[in-house]
Amino acid sequence: MKKIVTILILSLLFASCKSTSNAVSKKESQAEKRTLVKNLIETATSNIGVRYKAGGTTKNGFDCSGLVYITFESENIKLPRSSYEQAKVGKIIVLNDAKKGDLIFFKTNKSKQINHVGLITEVNSDEIKFVHSSTSKGVMISSTKEPYYRDSFFQVNRIIE
Secondary structure (H helix, E strand, C coil), X not given: CHHHHHHHHHHHHHHHHHHHHHHHXXXXXXXXXXXXXXXXXXXXXXXXXXXXXXXXEECCEECHHHHHHHHHHCCCCCCCCCHHHHCCCCEEECHHHCCCCXXXXXXXXXXXXXXXXXXXXXXXXXXXXXXXEECCCEEEEEECCCHHHHHHEEEEXXXXX
C-alpha cells in the first residue's frame, strides 16, 4: 500500500512539473521565433549589394527566390526553389497583419502568376519594407509605397508561426 501511495505522489509531481515546463517552453518558443526572424533578416540583408543573377544562390549573384531559399536554408528551413512554389508554403496573411520575417509575393510586369518574392524586414502603419533581389539593382530593400511594388503586390505568407 505504501508503495502505491509513493508511486501516486511521484506521478502527480511529475505531471505537475510537466505542465509547468510546457508554459516555460512556450515562452522560450516565442523568444526562439523572434531570434529566428532576426537571424533570417540579418542573413538576407547581409547580401545587400550582391548583383542579380538568374538562378543564383550565392554571393556571386542571387535571383529573388534564390535569396529567400538560402536565407531560410541557413536556419535549416527547407523551402521550394521558385517564388511560385514558395507562395504555396505557410499561411496566407492579410497585408495589414504582415510581420517581420513573412514572405511578400508579387506578380510583376503583368505576369499572370507569382514571379517575385521578398522577405519582410520592417512593418509600419502604411508601409512594408522587404529585402529582395531585383533584376536591375540586385539585393536591396524596397517598399510597398513604391508604385511598382504597390501595383504588383499579390500576397503575404507566414512561414514562421
